[in-house]
Amino acid sequence: MQAYIDEWFQTSAPSIQLEENMLVLYPSFLPSNLADHALNTLITDIPWQQHSLKIYGRRIPFPRLMYWMGQPGTAYRFSGNEFQPHPWHPVVLTIKSLIEQNLPASFNSVLLNLYRHGRDSMSWHADDETCLGPTPTIASISLGSTRHFAWKPKFVKGPSRRIPLPHGSLLIMKGQFQHHYLHALPKTSPPKGCRINLTFRNIVQ
Ligand SMILES: O=C(O)CCC(=O)C(=O)O
Numbered sequence: 001m002q003a004y005i006d007e008w009f010q011t012s013a014p015s016i017q018l019e020e021n022m023l024v025l026y027p028s029f030l031p032s033n034l035a036d037h038a039l040n041t042l043i044t045d046i047p048w049q050q051h052s053l054k055i056y057g058r059r060i061p062f063p064r065l066m067y068w069m070g071q072p073g074t075a076y077r078f079s080g081n082e083f084q085p086h087p088w089h090p091v092v093l094t095i096k097s098l099i100e101q102n103l104p105a106s107f108n109s110v111l112l113n114l115y116r117h118g119r120d121s122m123s124w125h126a127d128d129e130t131c132l133g134p135t136p137t138i139a140s141i142s143l144g145s146t147r148h149f150a151w152k153p154k155f156v157k158g159p160s161r162r163i164p165l166p167h168g169s170l171l172i173m174k175g176q177f178q179h180h181y182l183h184a185l186p187k188t189s190p191p192k193g194c195r196i197n198l199t200f201r202n203i204v205q
């Protein structure tokens, strides 16, 4: 499977379907001028926030900055945090409508993550909160430095796999993906520039 992914990445096919279509990557989804503009605009316009995780009474800062955006009523609760939605940024709305024109899905919120360098990361998790419904479709846009997205089975022992997420790419997680798999954005040791990730979601309750 990993060899297939590596070969595909070298040939730049328009999309790759993985894990029985529960994971689909469009490597160059955004027009390059929109991807460049979104990266430059969001880095400076978003008042990026440092949130933290409470473990054994201690607050540990997440190794990345975040910002939650969406329509009113889409509060997002995870890891002991509750995020109230900030109003849509026009560039984020442009990207959202481009995705919605191409997918049978719509979104009422988005989590923005800023990975400042290769040591910023996201640990193993599933986006399986009840508020996302049982089979959420999550549309994940990457801007800036290419980083690897890793995933592995949740309930059985099995190897993890990884795929590079280039500037302007769109990764779709759908169906039972959050039920069967964990995913992560691992740290890298070679130095990396900054990366912004937008995961569009639909809060249903
Ligand atoms: O940065 C990424 O590509 C992954 C983000 C993610 O998994 C999340 O926001 O839940």
Ligand SMILES: [Mn+2]
Pocket (backbone or CB within 6 Å): 125, 126, 127, 183
């Ligand atoms: Mn996730």
